[in-house]
Amino acid sequence: MANNAFVAAPPPLKDELDIVIPTIRNLDFLEMWRPFLQPYHLIIVQDGDPSKTINVPSGFDYELYNRNDINKILGPRASCISFKDSACRCFGYMVSKKKYIFTIDDDCFVANDPTGKAVNALEQHIKNLLCPSTPMFFNTLYDPFREGADFVRGYPFSLREGVPTAISHGLWLNIPDYDAPTQLVKPLERNTRYVDTVLTIPKGTLFPMCGMNLAFDRDLIGPAMYFGLMGDGQPIGRYDDMWAGWCCKVICDHLGLGIKTGLPYIFHSKASNPFVNLRKEYKGIFWQEDIIPFFQNLTLPKEATTVQECYIHLSKQVKEKLSKLDPYFDKLANAMVTWIEAWDELNPQGASKANGKA
């Protein structure tokens, strides 16, 4: 069937994809990824002290930006890029000129599948991004475009074409992505279950997007992939990817784009300190009780047909409805606008390409 044409599609050439890595340390973890990632270009966003030197294993093709570079490139607009928080990674999304981004944390290693084979995470992300999503109706055999699968009986034929996939959200073996309270309560829990599936998050459903192992189509959703204001000088941390995920999901739903989750797995080596995490998270734990209903009830106007237009509308609603929670959201709403201005400045042709329906 036509849909299986997608399964065998080759990964895009290296000139269509950048790998974005936020870091404060030497990138020794790349040694293990060499067979899979060395053909690609890396954008390294150095967090914290810019005078520190980051060692990148030899043979990798990369560009590196520290805080001084970000300030120089963005000028006053650099205020929208977080400092001392891995949220700074979104600067890499902005300076890339490629169609696809794969972003990975520097404590993520190559996972093995149940047969013991090393998982080529990037290849699976590319497969996910190259075949359509099916957000309008749930397929009980999961991604109908995977080899050996299809749409099941009762799946409307008019919905089988699917929609373009904007985001591929990969998972983690070993250390699960838990919040601080769950880390504290379950310090020994490890994720050992390899779930061999990919599925589309249905339209209208929010999910917690983790930035540890994530790929997306910059042309389709890039300008919404803003990781917010976290870390130094901000009252909150560890909600950067969550914020981006909620914004991206409502915009994808509005523009008719899809988000997949599941495979590929990476091996997450080390739990972050739950006490430090609790300090970063605790306001978010309160606030998300209001933020989630805000996103669940959000509607974007029909006239908003580009990601940028959607994002600006979203920023207005954040200002209007979330600022009463805390003045932080007023600042965040302003930063969202600054982010779009900076994006459009660095990506002058991006505005038209970013229309998911085009």
Add this chain to the structure above:
Amino acid sequence: MANNAFVAAPPPLKDELDIVIPTIRNLDFLEMWRPFLQPYHLIIVQDGDPSKTINVPSGFDYELYNRNDINKILGPRASCISFKDSACRCFGYMVSKKKYIFTIDDDCFVANDPTGKAVNALEQHIKNLLCPSTPMFFNTLYDPFREGADFVRGYPFSLREGVPTAISHGLWLNIPDYDAPTQLVKPLERNTRYVDTVLTIPKGTLFPMCGMNLAFDRDLIGPAMYFGLMGDGQPIGRYDDMWAGWCCKVICDHLGLGIKTGLPYIFHSKASNPFVNLRKEYKGIFWQEDIIPFFQNLTLPKEATTVQECYIHLSKQVKEKLSKLDPYFDKLANAMVTWIEAWDELNPQGASKANGKA
């Protein structure tokens, strides 16, 4: 954590569950299920010629109803029970007096998990039904109540209690549940992928519910588990379980109940004839293009707080909005009312118990 208290919950005793099997043949397939199903009571609904004798392997505790029995018990209301179609199985749901139902097709055998161990499908269904569902927000590590899993970072704490699970939808290895066109195009496709997961179908999302390997809580959703008018004298077949699934999903969403899909697998032995299936399905293939938007846009009134009240409201909307598709839907809407009358007659205390919010 408290949520894991559910994982180890024992299966309910045999006096809380009935197994419903629709059949036209001898039930030799039960031999393979003996270790798992013999402790439970079977309700066998014999389809087709009532003069034929169905052999049940010795040692099983069962009651058997043929068409004559159905006519005798329901009188003129027997018209709502399909004939010459496995949709007749819903009569078994109605005559049961137990809290839980597990229904299985007579060409479904015990599956093996990837380690080669026989899957106790019923035990997994019971686990699914005994722990809450999470339809309001997607958890990327799937069912947070499974052993070794939990809610991930960014999952709102106020939603972690979940909602009662009304339905557990199991899957099939070997012959996938494809429609006739897909069967014709992919005659050799087999499902060999064992996906080790259970997940909640999000609120607002429809799915194709297959009746082959299905369990549910009669007290919570029983009166909505009507398999419609199929087979003899009807213009359509093979949409019995789909119809029930769409009705159940909108009612579960309205009443705050959950539906899980995924594990357990059964081994589906034999593909039905795609030519025969095409004849049964082809009107459904057209009609579902209107039926799905109908269900997607359906709203039930706040005053409808029992399954029966929701179902009667639904029948009215079927009559009002789908009858223009075909006079069949007028007949179906009437049969939906008859079904509820018959249900309430056989389950006089059921009406109050059936409130998911009670």
